[in-house]
Amino acid sequence: MKPLEKIIVLDFSQYLAGPSASLRLADMGARVIKIERPNRGDGSRAMKLKNMEVDGDSLLFHTINRNKESFTADLKLPEDLNMVKKLIGYADVMIENFRPGVMEKIGLGYDTVRKINPRIVYGTVTGYGEKGPWVRKPGQDLLLQAMSGLAWLNGDSDQPPMPFALSVTDMYTGVHLSQGILACLFRRFKTGEGGLVQVNLLESILDMQFEVITTYLNDGHQMPQRSQYNNAHAYLSAPYGIYETSDNYIALAMGSILKLGKILDIPELLSYTDRKTWFDQRDEIKMIIGNKLEKQTTSYWLNILQAAGYWCSEVYTWDQLLESEGFRALDFLQNIARPGCPELMTSRCPVRINKDTFKSRKWAPVLGEDTQRIIDEFHLNAEKEGLK
Amino acid sequence: MKPLEGVTVLDFSQFLAGPSVGLRLADLGANVIKIEKPGTGDICREMYVSNLVIDGDSSIFHAINRNKDAIEIDLTSEKGRKQLKPLLQKADAMIINFRLGVAEKLLLDYESISKINREIVYGEITGYGYEGPWKTMPGQDLLVQSLSGLCWLNGNAAQPPVPFGLSIADMFTGQHLVQGMLAGLIQKQISGEGVLVQCSLLESVMDIQFELFTTYLNDGHELPVRSSINNANAYISAPYGIYETQDGYLAIAMVPIPLLGDLISCEPLKSYDDPTMWAVKRDEIKQILVQHLKTQTTAAWLDVLEAADIWCADVMTWKRLFETEGFKGLNMIQTVKRQSGVELETTRCPISIDREIFTSDKAAPVIGQDNAKYLL
Numbered sequence: 001m002k003p004l005e006k007i008i009v010l011d012f013s014q015y016l017a018g019p020s021a022s023l024r025l026a027d028m029g030a031r032v033i034k035i036e037r038p039n040r041g042d043g044s045r046a047m048k049l050k051n052m053e054v055d056g057d058s059l060l061f062h063t064i065n066r067n068k069e070s071f072t073a074d075l076k077l078p079e080d081l082n083m084v085k086k087l088i089g090y091a092d093v094m095i096e097n098f099r100p101g102v103m104e105k106i107g108l109g110y111d112t113v114r115k116i117n118p119r120i121v122y123g124t125v126t127g128y129g130e131k132g133p134w135v136r137k138p139g140q141d142l143l144l145q146a147m148s149g150l151a152w153l154n155g156d157s158d159q160p161p162m163p164f165a166l167s168v169t170d171m172y173t174g175v176h177l178s179q180g181i182l183a184c185l186f187r188r189f190k191t192g193e194g195g196l197v198q199v200n201l202l203e204s205i206l207d208m209q210f211e212v213i214t215t216y217l218n219d220g221h222q223m224p225q226r227s228q229y230n231n232a233h234a235y236l237s238a239p240y241g242i243y244e245t246s247d248n249y250i251a252l253a254m255g256s257i258l259k260l261g262k263i264l265d266i267p268e269l270l271s272y273t274d275r276k277t278w279f280d281q282r283d284e285i286k287m288i289i290g291n292k293l294e295k296q297t298t299s300y301w302l303n304i305l306q307a308a309g310y311w312c313s314e315v316y317t318w319d320q321l322l323e324s325e326g327f328r329a330l331d332f333l334q335n336i337a338r339p340g341c342p343e344l345m346t347s348r349c350p351v352r353i354n355k356d357t358f359k360s361r362k363w364a365p366v367l368g369e370d371t372q373r374i375i376d377e378f379h380l381n382a383e384k385e386g387l388k
Numbered sequence: 389m390k391p392l393e394g395v396t397v398l399d400f401s402q403f404l405a406g407p408s409v410g411l412r413l414a415d416l417g418a419n420v421i422k423i424e425k426p427g428t429g430d431i432c433r434e435m436y437v438s439n440l441v442i443d444g445d446s447s448i449f450h451a452i453n454r455n456k457d458a459i460e461i462d463l464t465s466e467k468g469r470k471q472l473k474p475l476l477q478k479a480d481a482m483i484i485n486f487r488l489g490v491a492e493k494l495l496l497d498y499e500s501i502s503k504i505n506r507e508i509v510y511g512e513i514t515g516y517g518y519e520g521p522w523k524t525m526p527g528q529d530l531l532v533q534s535l536s537g538l539c540w541l542n543g544n545a546a547q548p549p550v551p552f553g554l555s556i557a558d559m560f561t562g563q564h565l566v567q568g569m570l571a572g573l574i575q576k577q578i579s580g581e582g583v584l585v586q587c588s589l590l591e592s593v594m595d596i597q598f599e600l601f602t603t604y605l606n607d608g609h610e611l612p613v614r615s616s617i618n619n620a621n622a623y624i625s626a627p628y629g630i631y632e633t634q635d636g637y638l639a640i641a642m643v644p645i646p647l648l649g650d651l652i653s654c655e656p657l658k659s660y661d662d663p664t665m666w667a668v669k670r671d672e673i674k675q676i677l678v679q680h681l682k683t684q685t686t687a688a689w690l691d692v693l694e695a696a697d698i699w700c701a702d703v704m705t706w707k708r709l710f711e712t713e714g715f716k717g718l719n720m721i722q723t724v725k726r727q728s729g730v731e732l733e734t735t736r737c738p739i740s741i742d743r744e745i746f747t748s749d750k751a752a753p754v755i756g757q758d759n760a761k762y763l764l
Contacts, residue, residue, distance in 0.1 A: 003575035003583070016599075028571045049603050049623040050610075051664060063602040132717035138641075142620055142628065143701035146639030149709055151630055153553035155543055160632055161703050163620045163639070164552045165542040171596055173738075175563040180739040182570035183391035183416045189577045191389070195742050203738035206720055208559060210735045211404070212437070214451035216706055217721065217733040219440050223705060232530055232551040235437035240530060242539060244548055251534035251551070253526075254435075276439050313531035315549050317611055318604050321537050329520025330591060333605070346602040350561075350591035351568040353575070354584050 002029025003353060007185065008090060010035055011068070012108075013097035014042045016141070016167055017125045017201065019064045020174035021181070022095055026067040027349035027358045030093070033069045033374065034365065035084060041072070041367040055341050055366075062364040063346050066336040070365035071374050075106045083380040084108070088116050090378055092194075093181055097125040100135050110196045120194040121184040123177050129200045139201050141167040148205045153212065153234050157226040173204035211235075228283040229290065237278035238285035242315055248298040253311035257285060263308045264301075266292050331357065338363040390417025391741060395573070398423055398475060398482040399456065400463075400496065402430045404529075404555055405513050405589065406485035407452045408562035409569065413481070414455040415737035415746045421475070421762060422453065422753065426460040429755040443730040443754075450752045451734050454724050458753035459762050463494045471763050473504060480576075481509040481569055488514060488523050498584045508582045509572040511565050517588045529555040532589040538597060545616040545671075561592035599623075617674045625666035626673035630703055636686040637703035640693075645673055651696050652689065654680045724751035 007030040011022040019034075019042070026032040036042055044064060045057045052059035071087070073080040085108075088094065094113065096103050103109045103124075110122045127139020137143075145151050145163045155162030180197030188194060206213065212224060212235050224234040230241035232251075239252040239260055252260075257278050261269025268288050272278060278285065293301060298314055305312040314320075321327050337344040349358040375381050395418040399410035407422075407430070414420040424430055430453070436446045462468040476482070482501070484491055491497040491512075498510045515527020525531070533539055533551045543550025565587045572583035594601065600612065600623050612622035618629035627640045627648060640648070645666050649657025656676050660666065666673065681689065686702050693700045709715050722736045730751070737746045 001575065001579065003571035024567055028567075049599070050607060050667065052603055052607060054606070059603055059606060060599055063599055128714055129718055132714045133712075134714040137701075138697075138699050140641045140699045142630075142639050142641045143699060146630060146637070146701045146703040147709060149704060149706040150554075151639075151703060152705055155550060155553070156547075159544075160618065161630055161637055162543065162550075162618075163630055164554075164556070165614070165619060165621050166538075166552075166596060166600070167621075168552075168556065168596065172560070172563070175560070175567065176739050179412065179416075179563070179566050179570060180741055182567060182574065183739075184741060186570060186573050186577065187389065187391035189574075195391070198740040198743070199738060202714075203718060203720060206735055207738040208554065208556070211448040211451045212554070213706065214732070214734040215437055215440055215447040218442055218447055218450075219438060221707065222438070223707065226553065230548070231553060233553055233555070242530075242534060242549055242551060249534075249548055251530050253528045253530045279437075279439050311526050311528050311531060313525075313534045315534040315539055316537055317540055318537040318601065319609060319611060321535065322609075324535075326516055326520045326522035326535070326590070329523075330517050330588075330594075332591065332594060345605040347594055347598050350587060350595040351564050351571075352586040353568055353572060355586075 002356070002358070004029035007031065007092045009033065009093040009095065010087060010091045011095045013095050013125065015044050015047075015097070016064060016170035017174045018095050018097040018177065019044070020171055021123065021178040022068065023064060023066070024175070024178050024349065025093070025181070027360060028351070028353070031069070032067070033071050033370065034065065036070055036072050036367060038072045038074055038368070041070070045367065054344060055338050057364065062336060062344060065364040066346065067360045067362040068365060069370035069374070070368055071371050072368035075108070081107065083375065085116055086380050087374070087378055088113055088120065091117065091120060092185065093121045093123065095123045095177070100126055100130045114194065118193055119188060121181050121188070121197065122194065123181045123197040125173055125177055126198070126200045128202045130198065141169045141201070144169040144201045144205050148202060148209070150205060150209060153209070153224055153226065155226060156231045157228045168208065169201045169205040172208050173199050173201050176204050176207070227286065229286045238282035239289050241286060243290050243293045245293050245298045245301060246296055249315035250293060250298050250301055251313045251315055252289070255310050259308075260289070260310065263304060263310055264289070264292055334359045335361070336363050338366070390746065392417035395419070395480045396478060397421070398479045401483045401485040401513065403432050403485070403558070404452060405558040405562045406483050407432070408559060409483050409511060409565045410456055411452055411454070412563070412566045412737065413569070415748065416739070420456040421758070422456050422458040423461050423463075423472070424458055424755060426462050426756070429458070429460070433755070442732055443726060443728065445752065450724075450732055453752035454734060455748045455750045456753055457758040457761070458755060459759050460756040461763070463496065469495070474764070475762060476501060476504045476508070479505065479508060481511065481573065483511045483565070485513040488518065502582055506582050507576055507580065509569055509576055509585065510582065511569045511572070511585045513561055513565055514586070514588045516590045527589050529557045529589070532557045532593055536590060536593045536597070538593060541597070541600065541612055541614065541622050542619070543614060544619045545614045556596070557589045557593040560596050561587050561589045564592050564595070615674060616671045617678060626670040627677055629674060631677060631681045633681050633686045633689060634684055638681060638686050638689050639701045639703055641699035643698050648698070651692055651698065652680065719745060722747045723749060725749050726751040726754065727757065728754070
């Protein structure tokens with residue numbers, strides 16, 4: 001069995017944060033029905049990366065929305081709204097990421113929905129919370145990275161603030177949303193009632209920085225200083241970072257500078273006997289290491305360092321990763337092509353439960369693909385049926 | 389009521405990935421007991437960052453382990469195993485992140501534990517999974533980032549591969565394990581049986597690349613090309629990025645280039661009317677913006693762009709952010725207190741349930757602090 005079998009999720013959200021939460025719930029066994037507006041649907045259907053489109057939708061949409069169904073409804077039409085309200089009566093979870101107040105205006109705010117179905121777990125994602133000066137501000141990943149201080153942790157010290165080059169805010173928030181939803185589903189066994197789960201991008205991206213913000217809050221508010229050379233973490237000592245070698249790169253994690261000096265035969269390093277200098281003088285130490293490492297190949301250094309048990313690794317491209325035995329052993333890829341379409345490969349759920357890797361052949365739905373089937377299954381159009 | 393009230397979790401893990409799981413479960417209401425090696429405990433206690441020590445432990449240990457109890461047990465001794473057994477019998481869940489093979493040696497693997505408690509939800513984190521040549525390699529954040537291709541997405545094109553400047557593999561893996569364990573607790577309610585939940589750093593750090601990695605898998609395996617200027621995402625068109633202004637920095641997300649040119653009175657941008665060019669000529673367009681945006685202050689640009697609903701933001705430091713009304717309204721900072729009276733500030737759980745934020749003033753435990761409460 002999958003843990004969320006028989007759980008029905010209605011997902012009103014768009015783009016990445018909300019839909020990534022429902023994707024995880026789907027992989028763990030839930031039935032996820034996307035509620036989309038007619039004609040355009042989820043905005044990410046049109047959001048193309050590298051102009052990649054598959055069967056009328058962006059490849060990006062396929063990636064985030066596999067393993068889901070699609071139901072179209074115009075929530076401004078009373079008829080459609082009524083059908084959705086009926087569907088809510090059968091649902092266990094609903095997810096939305098409209099700006100604060102929009103669901104209330106439509107008539108699907110938590111307090112209304114709870115009256116329709118007191119067992120429902122209602123998950124909501126906003127950019128900056130439900131109140132305050134930023135409620136109207138767009139909750140977009142890069143903007144949150146910029147506002148949250150995160151960009152001052154990435155890149156070298158002579159660079160402008162550099163964002164993390166992925167939508168990490170959306171993804172972290174989506175993970176938190178699904179955690180809250182799962183926790184409330186668990187609580188429902190005891191209380192018989194649902195709950196309201198609220199997350200926002202700002203809190204989640206601050207949570208991602210919790211270790212270093214805690215350090216900042218208690219060290220007299222010293223601003224983080226990125227390393228000047230091969231920065232990998234503003235708060236960690238030398239040698240932490242990625243270094244160039246004569247043919248490629250090598251990553252060195254945390255470890256003793258004295259031990260490293262012996263392994264790499266760099267006598268200069270042996271003078272850094274006080275551990276504190278490994279942080280306070282990390283740039284000068286890292287440059288000494290860099291000067292040595294660039295003289296030989298990556299495999300030369302890996303042999304020496306690994307034999308001595310020092311934490312190091314190659315730095316792969318995706319090409320190299322795909323060819324590696326280590327990656328192949330994960331059996332991490334799956335085909336999610338729509339019926340009749342050419343193979344479309346993507347990655348699978350990273351969580352394993354009872355050794356099941358939760359692969360799923362279910363594709364990302366065409367807009368409205370399941371509307372009629374769902375209307376019939378749940379008798380959403382009973383009045384009309386009665387008239388026939 | 390907090391959703392995990394009444395749930396007891398034994399946390400055998402160290403460092404960040406595993407203990408961040410215990411932290412989230414604790415904030416959601418679980419009673420989390422850290423099981424540590426007598427005398428020394430979680431190695432993270434000594435992992436000082438920027439040489440900061442608070443009441444004997446590192447600041448990151450405090451951040452990761454607040455809201456937990458702590459006991460000392462020697463897992464290799466007969467006495468230790470005896471002390472542990474009643475705790476295991478009563479626990480609802482446990483977390484481990486030993487190197488592969490160690491749990492079996494300590495009789496803490498899922499099969500052995502199942503014989504003591506067949507209803508336990510068992511959460512395990514490894515570096516690289518259970519098969520293949522990497523399974524026994526150290527599962528350390530930077531090393532996994534380096535193997536995963538992630539570093540080739542970050543930084544500018546002329547730079548070496550640049551790791552993300554936080555332990556992002558550890559953190560996402562921890563959060564994924566929380567998801568799995570919560571699902572496991574649900575499954576246990578239905579089936580009455582224990583559940584094994586497993587995550588690895590490599591799978592989780594591949595998962596966070598799923599949007600871009602899927603593009604690569606289906607575009608004929610073209611490797612990502614980072615922007616040569618102010619890179620923010622190798623796959624997103626101009627102007628996406630952070631730019632210097634006269635007095636600071638400005639983040640601009642997606643916006644049609646001619647519209648942007650119009651709003652900020654930048655003539656050369658107005659001719660880029662074909663959206664495919666925003667990808668193809670990304671760096672050329674961004675270079676024009678770099679020159680132009682330096683001519684005004686951040687506030688001046690924000691006035692113009694925000695009025696037109698363009699996705700943009702000031703780039704703040706923590707200091708400036710923490711002074712804003714928007715941040716203060718979140719009540720994101722809480723003070724935690726040790727039994728010794730030592731206090732420190734940290735962030736709270738980012739999930740709110742039934743309009744309640746979950747705070748707790750319980751600081752990270754001193755080693756062995758709760759021995760008397762749990763050990764015979």
